Amino acid sequence: THTRTKMDKLKLASRLLTDSRDANAQLHTKIFNETAQLLKMQEAFDKDIANTNGNFAGLSVNETMYRLIKSGYGKRAAKVQSEFKVTEKTFWWIRLRALVAARLWGELEEV
Amino acid sequence: MAVLAVSEADHLRTKARKDLLNLLEGVRGRKNLVISKSLTGPTNLFVNFSTLKEYGVDKLFVLENGNTDSSQRNIAYLVHGEEPSQVQATAEQIKKLLKNGSVEHEISIFWVPRRTLVSNKILEDEGVLGDVNVSEFPMYFLPLEDDVLSLELEDAFMELYLKGNPTSIFLASRALMLIQQRHGFFPRILGKGDNARRLTNLLVRGRKELDVEDGSSYGGGARATLPSATLDSLIIIDRDVDFATLFLTQLTYEGLIEETVGIQQNQAEVDSSVTGTASQNSTQPPQGSTSSNTSPPSTTRQNLKTKIKLDSSDSLYSQLRFSNFAIVGSLLNKVARRLESDYEVRHSARTTTELGDFVRKLPVYQQEHQSLRIHTNLAEEIVKQTRSEIFTRVLEVQQNIAAGTDATYQHDTVEELIARDVPLPTILRLLCLESCISGGLRPRDLEKFKRQMLQAYGYQNLLTLDALEKMELLQPRSSANALLLPIPGTGNTGSNAAANNNTPGTKTNYNYLRKVLRLIMDEVKEQDPNDIAYVYSGYAPLSIRIIQCILQKSYIQSLNRSPFPLTPASTGWQGFEDVLKSAKGPTFTITQKAFDERLVKARDSLRGGGGWKTIYIMFLGGITFTEIAALRFVGRQLEGEKKRLMICTTGIVSGNKVMERVMEKRGFGAGA
Numbered sequence: 110t111h112t113r114t115k116m117d118k119l120k121l122a123s124r125l126l127t128d129s130r131d132a133n134a135q136l137h138t139k140i141f142n143e144t145a146q147l148l149k150m151q152e153a154f155d156k157d158i159a160n161t162n163g164n165f166a167g168l169s170v171n172e173t174m175y176r177l178i179k180s181g182y183g184k185r186a187a188k189v190q191s192e193f194k195v196t197e198k199t200f201w202w203i204r205l206r207a208l209v210a211a212r213l214w215g216e217l218e219e220v
Numbered sequence: 221m222a223v224l225a226v227s228e229a230d231h232l233r234t235k236a237r238k239d240l241l242n243l244l245e246g247v248r249g250r251k252n253l254v255i256s257k258s259l260t261g262p263t264n265l266f267v268n269f270s271t272l273k274e275y276g277v278d279k280l281f282v283l284e285n286g287n288t289d290s291s292q293r294n295i296a297y298l299v300h301g302e303e304p305s306q307v308q309a310t311a312e313q314i315k316k317l318l319k320n321g322s323v324e325h326e327i328s329i330f331w332v333p334r335r336t337l338v339s340n341k342i343l344e345d346e347g348v349l350g351d352v353n354v355s356e357f358p359m360y361f362l363p364l365e366d367d368v369l370s371l372e373l374e375d376a377f378m379e380l381y382l383k384g385n386p387t388s389i390f391l392a393s394r395a396l397m398l399i400q401q402r403h404g405f406f407p408r409i410l411g412k413g414d415n416a417r418r419l420t421n422l423l424v425r426g427r428k429e430l431d432v433e434d435g436s437s438y439g440g441g442a443r444a445t446l447p448s449a450t451l452d453s454l455i456i457i458d459r460d461v462d463f464a465t466l467f468l469t470q471l472t473y474e475g476l477i478e479e480t481v482g483i484q485q486n487q488a489e490v491d492s493s494v495t496g497t498a499s500q501n502s503t504q505p506p507q508g509s510t511s512s513n514t515s516p517p518s519t520t521r522q523n524l525k526t527k528i529k530l531d532s533s534d535s536l537y538s539q540l541r542f543s544n545f546a547i548v549g550s551l552l553n554k555v556a557r558r559l560e561s562d563y564e565v566r567h568s569a570r571t572t573t574e575l576g577d578f579v580r581k582l583p584v585y586q587q588e589h590q591s592l593r594i595h596t597n598l599a600e601e602i603v604k605q606t607r608s609e610i611f612t613r614v615l616e617v618q619q620n621i622a623a624g625t626d627a628t629y630q631h632d633t634v635e636e637l638i639a640r641d642v643p644l645p646t647i648l649r650l651l652c653l654e655s656c657i658s659g660g661l662r663p664r665d666l667e668k669f670k671r672q673m674l675q676a677y678g679y680q681n682l683l684t685l686d687a688l689e690k691m692e693l694l695q696p697r698s699s700a701n702a703l704l705l706p707i708p709g710t711g712n713t714g715s716n717a718a719a720n721n722n723t724p725g726t727k728t729n730y731n732y733l734r735k736v737l738r739l740i741m742d743e744v745k746e747q748d749p750n751d752i753a754y755v756y757s758g759y760a761p762l763s764i765r766i767i768q769c770i771l772q773k774s775y776i777q778s779l780n781r782s783p784f785p786l787t788p789a790s791t792g793w794q795g796f797e798d799v800l801k802s803a804k805g806p807t808f809t810i811t812q813k814a815f816d817e818r819l820v821k822a823r824d825s826l827r828g829g830g831g832w833k834t835i836y837i838m839f840l841g842g843i844t845f846t847e848i849a850a851l852r853f854v855g856r857q858l859e860g861e862k863k864r865l866m867i868c869t870t871g872i873v874s875g876n877k878v879m880e881r882v883m884e885k886r887g888f889g890a891g892a
Contacts, residue, residue, distance in 0.1 A: 115888060132696075133689075136667060137682065144679040148888065167889025170675035171641065193675060202639035 112148050112166060119145045143193065147173070150189065158182065170195065171203055178207035183216075228399065228834075228866065229363035236266045236359050243330050243355055244275040244296065251276055251294035254313075256283040256306045259298055259332060261485035262362050262372045283309055290317055294326045298357065301331030301339045302387050303375075311346035318351055330357040333391065360395035361868065364486055365532055367855075368848060369868045371395060372485065376870035378881050380415060380841050381460060381691045388870045389415055392840060393422035396454065396868070399836070401430070404448030405812045406836065410792055412766055413458020413805035415840045420456060420810055427812065446814050449823065452833040452863060455767055459841025459873070461804050462763040463693060464730060467653040467875045468618050469611075470846040471757050473548045474530070474541035476602050478845055478874050483530060492526040494597040528594060536591045542849040544746040544754050545606065548599050552592065559588055610642055617650055622759045623740050624731055627654040631665060635672060644677045645879035648684075652693045652875075657730045660697030683884040691882075692727075729802040730762070736799050737765040738779040752850035764850040766803065767837060769796040771854060832862045842873030 123141040126134045151165040151173060158165075158180065165173055170193050177186040183204075190200045208217045240263075244251070253272065255263060260282060269280070281288045283299060283306065295317065299310045314327055327348075331339055334356050343349040361369040373379075376388035396419075400406060405427060409420050459466075470479055481488050532538040536555060540548055562585055569575040605611055614637070617630045634650055651669060655661055661669070670685055688694040734740060739760050741753035752768075753760035768776050773795060777784055786795035792809045793800065800807045814820045835858075837851065848867055855865040 132663070133686075136670065140674060140679055140682050143674075144888065147679070164889070167887050169678040171639075171677075175641075195675060196635070196672075198635065199639040199672065199676075202636065206640065 112152050115148060116145050119148075143170075146192065150192070154185070171199070174200065174203050175207045178204055179211045181211075181213075227366055228402075229366040229369065231402070232361055232363050232369065233266045236362065237271075239357055239359070240267060240298075240330075241271070241275050243328075243357060244272070244277065246355070247276070247294050247296050247326070247328050247353075249276060249294055250278045250292065251296050252279045252281060252289055252292040253277045254281045254283050254288050254295060254297045254299075254310075256299045256303075256309075258303075258306075258374060259300060261487070262359075263298070264487075265362055265364070265485055283313065286313065288313060288317065290320065290325075291323060293323055294328075296328045296330065298330050298332065301334055301336050301356075302391070304338055304342065307339045307342045311342050311348055314348045314352060315346050318348065326353075327351065328353040328355065330355050332357045333359050333394070360391060360398060364872075367852075367864070367866055369395075369866065370872065371870045373870050374877075375881070376840075377459065377842050377873055377878055382687055382882075386415075386418060389419050389840060390422065392838065392868075392870060393419055393426060396423060396836070396838065397426045397430075400427070400448070400451075403451050404446050406451050406454040407447040407812060408453040408792065409456065409810040409812065410453060410770060410808070411456040411458075411810075412800065412803065412807050413456075413461045413840070415458040415460070415805075416456035416838075417806050417808060419838070419840060420808070423454075424810065424812075431815075446819060446823065447812055449827060450831065450833060452835045454836045454838060455770060456838045456840065457763055457766065458805055459763075459839060460692075461728060461766065462761065463728075464622070464653055464656040465761040465763055465847065466844060466873065466878060467649040467656070468622060468756050468759060469615055470755070470844060470874065471545055472541065472755050472846055472849045473543055473545050473599070474849070475755070475845045475874075476545050476606070477530065477598065478872075479876065480602050480605055482876070483845075483872070486529060486531040487527050488530055489525050489527050490598060491601070492524045494601060495526050495528060495594050496597065528598075534591050536588060536595060540595060541845075542755075542852055544744075544749070544757060545599075545602065546746045546757070549603075552596050552599060555588075555592055556596075559585065559592060610637065610640070613637065614642070614646055614650065618653060619758065621650075621654050621657055622756075624657070624734055627658050628662075628665065630654070631669075634669070638669075638672050638676050641676065644673065644681065644684075644883065645876050647673060648688065648694070648879050648882075649875040652688060655694045656728070658697065659727060659729075660695040663696040663698070666694075666696045678887055680884045680887050684882055687882050726804060728762070728804045732802045733762060733765075733799070736780060736802075737762070737769075737776065739765060749853065752853050754853075755846040755849045761844075761847050761850055762803070763839070763843075764847055764854065766800065767851070768854060769793065769800065771835070771858060832864060834864050834866050836866045836868055839867070839869040842871050843867065843869040844874055845872065 119141045123138045126138045126141075129135070147170060148166065151168065154165040154173070154177070162176065165176065168176065170189065174186040174189050174195070177183070177189065186204075187200075189195070205217070208214075244253075269277075272280070278292060279289060283297070288295065297310050297314075300306050310329065317325055317327070329352050331354065335354055340349065343352065343354075360371060362372050364370050371388065371391055373388050373391065379385040379388060400423075409423065411417060411420050470476060474483070477483055477488055481490055530537055530541070539555075540551055543551060562581075566575070566578045569578055613633055617633050620630055621627050630650075634647065637650075638647055651661065660666075673685070674681055685694065730739070737760075739753075739762060741751050741758055741760060744751060744754040744758055746754055746757070751760060752764050755761070765776070770792060773784075773786055773790060776796075777786060784795045784799070793807055797807060839847070851865055851867055858865065
């Protein structure tokens with residue numbers, strides 16, 4: 110429900126900006142939509158993935174991918190990457206850091 | 221006019237102490253003292269807990285903790301009257317105390333530095349105005365050192381440049397008026413920047429008001445209406461003239477302590493392994509009585525953190541603080557060797573008097589020893605960071621941007637640093653530096669970085685980025701912005717550029733000033749510095765170069781091949797007016813003359829000339845430790861002219877301190 114109210118507020122905010130042609134306002138609208146999208150995905154992860162490290166909700170995009178990879182959900186992380194158009198370079202670094210932190214040396218060699 | 225032998229810093233310290241103790245004495249009997257968080261550090265600078273105890277203070281509380289003991293009858297509040305949020309918190313707490321307490325309370329408030337209409341209104345709205353004794357504690361400048369006076373307003377930067385709130389300018393004018401009332405008027409006020417202009421207007425008006433008041437009385441009056449014989453001039457610099465310097469990593473020892481652990485009111489909170497006193501008592505600072513004693517018991521439960529005092533009372537630290545960090549290791553080594561040989565003396569002592577001498581010096585040695593241990597450990601901690609790959613890369617990006625190479629070459633590195641989760645303040649400093657120096661980022665690049673940062677550090681930082689844009693620290697380079705630059709994009713040879721423009725700059729043009737004022741020095745001798753650029757290992761802070769245009773004209777001329785319109789008789793800004801049009805805001809001079817020049821002549825002939833004169837330098841919006849180091853360096857070279865510098869500021873700032881304030885802290889987590 111927390112997520113609900115947040116989404117509603119974000120929707121309201123982007124509606125207020127729809128007619129604006131200001132470049133900054135357009136960026137803001139885009140960001141609001143992304144934020145809502147991220148919250149939705151995180152809600153799903155929190156349902157599916159039992160995580161001892163706390164909720165996904167509230168993490169940033171990069172942190173979400175990092176935690177997914179660290180917990181062995183590489184596929185889902187890749188989905189986040191494509192959803193938010195994260196560059197290959199950034200994704201590569203996040204993967205590297207996460208695999209090292211999780212000591213998944215085998216997968217690290219595949220990189 | 222009486223010659224005042226006591227230094228200004230001592231005078232301010234004593235006065236603050238006396239004023240506070242007088243106020244406390246006014247509350248009869250034992251009392252609890254509640255201090256707002258932002259005042260605990262500053263209060264520490266001039267009074268310690270044992271003294272407060274002598275004046276009947278039973279316990280100390282921090283306002284924001286909200287845990288004030290209600291069993292005590294007398295409660296005194298020491299709170300900033302200019303900050304509505306603190307005032308509100310005070311009013312609410314008092315209301316609660318009056319309602320719930322079984323004890324009948326006697327409550328006093330000491331507003332720092334003055335009682336305001338807003339504070340009255342808030343107390344009235346909460347319905348407690350009639351139940352409290354209100355007085356003022358007029359504390360303005362606080363001496364951090366004998367030559368550094370600070371208003372210690374930690375929000376001044378944000379208030380000035382984000383919210384456009386001029387309170388800090390007003391308080392600065394009050395503080396400087398007090399100095400003028402003590403020493404006579406500054407014969408000249410020189411300034412650069414819009415806020416500097418505002419401050420000067422307040423000072424001029426303040427003088428007129430005093431003249432009117434003095435007209436009716438006599439006595440102290442004559443002093444106030446005369447220009448001072450001991451003050452040389454006042455130079456006011458608005459921080460927004462030079463924002464870029466703020467974002468570079470400070471490379472002096474003191475600067476790096478600020479960058480790595482942070483310094484508040486001459487104190488740094490470090491890991492207790494640094495002091496080596498961990499096993500005894502981690503909450504007790506090594507210097508004992510003068511340190512963190514004013515914090516109440518509830519806040520001292522820092523896990524394994526110790527506060528160390530960083531000021532000139534530590535002779536080793538005063539040798540190290542202004543040095544470039546590159547040579548701190550060898551300096552420490554030298555001191556260690558000397559100390560060792562000092563200890564060795566005891567073996568060669570033959571007579572009892574010699575031995576007695578040694579024993580007498582022993583406490584000094586031991587103190588030095590302790591200080592040496594602390595600084596060796598601290599320097600080691602810092603080295604761990606400066607040797608890290610990330611630190612080196614960040615520094616490289618900074619130095620390339622400052623040197624004026626095409627900043628877009630650095631973008632790959634910045635992208636990588638974001639992906640590697642380097643703390644957001646570090647990233648923001650790099651991008652703000654680029655924006656300030658190149659007059660904004662290309663819109664496409666800026667949007668790319670904005671998205672990367674938001675994805676890496678959380679979407680809530682959209683507010684952070686908006687705030688930075690509003691302060692003109694992180695901006696897109698628009699055609700409009702480019703036009704505002706004093707130099708048209710095509711012809712950027714120095715001389716005609718300055719001629720092209722007769723209005724004061726609306727933006728600082730670093731590309732032009734870098735060349736004319738030689739901001740980049742290829743050879744800095746860190747061992748034996750020959751230029752202020754040593755504080756950033758090769759970059760001379762523009763803010764201080766601007767001051768050198770006044771104080772060291774021939775030196776600045778020697779750095780530049782093309783001659784400035786200078787004559788030996790040039791004073792003030794003369795010779796640099798055109799150059800400085802390329803820096804943001806107006807450049808101005810005000811002379812404060814006596815109404816009757818004969819009085820001054822008579823006084824001067826009685827006194828005889830040739831005494832030391834003090835130049836006051838006021839940084840509005842804050843000053844960095846490196847700039848202080850650079851000013852000290854300049855000051856040493858002025859000694860021959862019997863001039864000394866007094867550094868005044870609204871507070872100490874650094875890139876991290878600014879970003880810490882700007883960054884949005886609420887996230888999208890479940891609880892938020």
